[in-house]
Amino acid sequence: DGGITQSPKYLFRKEGQNVTLSCEQNLNHDAMYWYRQDPGQGLRLIYYSQIVNDFQKGDIAEGYSVSREKKESFPLTVTSAQKNPTAFYLCASSIRAGGSYNEQFFGPGTRLTVL
Amino acid sequence: GQQVMQIPQYQHVQEGEDFTTYCNSSTTLSNIQWYKQRPGGHPVFLIQLVKSGEVKKQKRLTFQFGEAKKNSSLHITATQTTDVGTYFCAGLNTGGFKTIFGAGTRLFVKA
Numbered sequence: 279d280g281g282i283t284q285s286p287k288y289l290f291r292k293e294g295q296n297v298t299l300s301c302e303q304n305l306n307h308d309a310m311y312w313y314r315q316d317p318g319q320g321l322r323l324i325y326y327s328q329i330v331n332d333f334q335k336g337d338i339a340e341g342y343s344v345s346r347e348k349k350e351s352f353p354l355t356v357t358s359a360q361k362n363p364t365a366f367y368l369c370a371s372s373i374r375a376g377g378s379y380n381e382q383f384f385g386p387g388t389r390l391t392v393l
Numbered sequence: 394g395q396q397v398m399q400i401p402q403y404q405h406v407q408e409g410e411d412f413t414t415y416c417n418s419s420t421t422l423s424n425i426q427w428y429k430q431r432p433g434g435h436p437v438f439l440i441q442l443v444k445s446g447e448v449k450k451q452k453r454l455t456f457q458f459g460e461a462k463k464n465s466s467l468h469i470t471a472t473q474t475t476d477v478g479t480y481f482c483a484g485l486n487t488g489g490f491k492t493i494f495g496a497g498t499r500l501f502v503k504a
Contacts, residue, residue: 313494320399320481320496321436328490336491368435375490378443381426382483382492384435 281305284369284385291363291392299354299388301369309375310352311382313368314338321368327352328375356390363392395420397484399495407503412469414498416482423487425458425465430497431478472502 282303291297303310308329313321323336327346341360346352352371356363368387373379396419406412416425424443428436440449442458442465449456455468465482479497486493 309490318499321494323491323493326491334491370436376423376485376488378424378441380424380485380492381438381441382428382436383438387435 282369282371282383282385284367284388286388287386289388289390291390293392294358296358297356297363297390299356299367299369299390301352301354301385303350303352303371303383303385305371305383306349307371307373307383308349309372309380310346311370311372312336312342312344312352312354313370315366315368315387324354324367326375363390365390395484395486395489395493397482397493397495399482399498401498402496403499403501405501405503406472408474409471412472412476412500414467414480414482414500416465416467416484416495418463418484418493420463421487422462422484423489424485425462426483426485426492427456427465427467428481428483428494429478430481434478436481469500472500474502474504476500477502 285300311326312324325344327333343355369385370382372382398417426441427439430436446460447458453470479499481497482495483492
């Protein structure tokens with residue numbers, strides 16, 4: 279059963295704690311992405327990775343970090359430096375980052391609430 | 394930087410009425426994609442347009458890509474309650490690797 283998974287679905291953390299969100303895909307896609315969505319808002323790109331061991335900052339990378347040590351995994355760490363971390367986080371993947379094969383497949387998302 | 398503007402932000406329609414959302418880019422696009430996000434769900438890919446002036450149809454949905462490859466539209470004929478959700482356009486810059494999403498148009502359909 280191919281797809282992209284995110285865990286957990288809901289996550290609660292205390293202010294000042296770092297938290298890591300999981301994203302795994304078995305679609306053999308080269309590119310992976312992290313987005314943040316606030317209530318009633320669009321998708322804002324946090325980080326993206328075109329290939330293993332490579333990643334680039336998106337539009338709102340401050341306070342976040344990522345790694346891409348394996349093709350199928352792209353975890354996102356929300357650090358204590360992120361001033362307003364409560365949001366819905368979406369992970370996505372695509373065959374390529376550019377060109378004709380960049381349609382994105384999204385995971386179910388993780389709703390992070392910082393108390 | 395590249396911007397993708399989408400209007401309207403919200404649209405309320407009576408079931409059976411038509412609906413259109415518009416997308417405009419500040420730069421020429423390599424392609425444009427459309428996604429649908431149901432309330433509480435995640436975005437799902439609908440279609441990709443690549444060619445200048447391209448028109449594609451999926452049942453009651455019609456997608457257009459402008460001649461200059463800077464704008465696009467999604468038109469739904471005779472809306473149904475199953476059409477509710479937020480529709481996003483997403484543009485890829487020519488030669489680029491980063492897809493920029495519009496803010497989305499949220500569609501409400503009253504039965």
